[in-house]
Amino acid sequence: MRCLDWRALFHSTEPDHARGFRIHAVPPLRPLRWLALGWADLMRCPLPGLLHGLVAAAFGALLLALARDRFWLLAGSFSGFLLVAPLLATGLYEISRTLQAGRRAGIGAALAVWKPRDHRLVLFGLLLALAGTGWVLTSASLITGFAARPVHSPADFLHVVVLDDHGHLFEAWLVLGSVLAAPMFMSSVVAIPMLLDRPHGVLTAVATSVGAALLSPLAMALWATLILLLTLLGMASFMLGLVVVVPWLAHASWHAYKDLVRPVETGAGAA
Numbered sequence: 001m002r003c004l005d006w007r008a009l010f011h012s013t014e015p016d017h018a019r020g021f022r023i024h025a026v027p028p029l030r031p032l033r034w035l036a037l038g039w040a041d042l043m044r045c046p047l048p049g050l051l052h053g054l055v056a057a058a059f060g061a062l063l064l065a066l067a068r069d070r071f072w073l074l075a076g077s078f079s080g081f082l083l084v085a086p087l088l089a090t091g092l093y094e095i096s097r098t099l100q101a102g103r104r105a106g107i108g109a110a111l112a113v114w115k116p117r118d119h120r121l122v123l124f125g126l127l128l129a130l131a132g133t134g135w136v137l138t139s140a141s142l143i144t145g146f147a148a149r150p151v152h153s154p155a156d157f158l159h160v161v162v163l164d165d166h167g168h169l170f171e172a173w174l175v176l177g178s179v180l181a182a183p184m185f186m187s188s189v190v191a192i193p194m195l196l197d198r199p200h201g202v203l204t205a206v207a208t209s210v211g212a213a214l215l216s217p218l219a220m221a222l223w224a225t226l227i228l229l230l231t232l233l234g235m236a237s238f239m240l241g242l243v244v245v246v247p248w249l250a251h252a253s254w255h256a257y258k259d260l261v262r263p264v265e266t267g268a269g270a271a
Helices: 006-010 030-044 046-066 071-088 090-100 107-112 119-146 154-162 169-188 191-197 202-215 217-236 242-260 266-270
Strands: 021-023 261-263
Touching: 021 202, 030 046, 030 090, 030 217, 030 242, 046 071, 046 090, 046 107, 046 242, 071 119, 071 242, 090 107, 090 191, 090 242, 119 169, 119 191, 119 202, 154 169, 169 191, 169 202, 169 217, 191 202, 191 242, 202 217, 217 242, 242 261
Parallel strands: none
Antiparallel strands: 021 261
């Protein structure tokens, strides 16, 4: 009996030249190059990125202020924010695309992509928002329903959930979060830059994103780890680090997309 090839489910039956692109495998350490290219873009055009980062840091500080005494909600809210953050960086993808094309970029280019003319981005944003909301509610229900004592602060979360010797709530929270986050990461890692860059639909963008993740699993694992670590460092600095981390990762994500999804020349593809 033949085993099911899961990768085949996410590859179109159309030839590459008909779609105009192909998914390209990359070596495990390639995300480090994406970070270098993203940093270079941020240095070349810092104002739009820093403004995006400032908004993200302010939003994080607002979450912290509103839910500081309800850490069961705060933990889920921050992780839900990570799910929808790629959509919020759409303007910075446009900055990187403009710079890569050899043109001057500015805040106008970043703001132009937010004009509500592309329903594909709106649809994908709604899907990400629903996923983020679902995780917030799931996380809150898990912690409030199974914690031995009420969790109101980060110290409570550390003692009651993380360091609890009589249960496995923290392990269950991590496993559940990973199970929910992994498919979301795989389906969005290149989907939003692709929707910005190409006229394909949401399903094609998601399938391409999943296919890219399956084709380069080690690189994607490192990329997800770097995103998580840099974001946590940004949050640990009272959100101030997000001012730089958010645009840096956004610009790097554009280069990840361009590296993983390569154009196909019609003549070459038809040969």
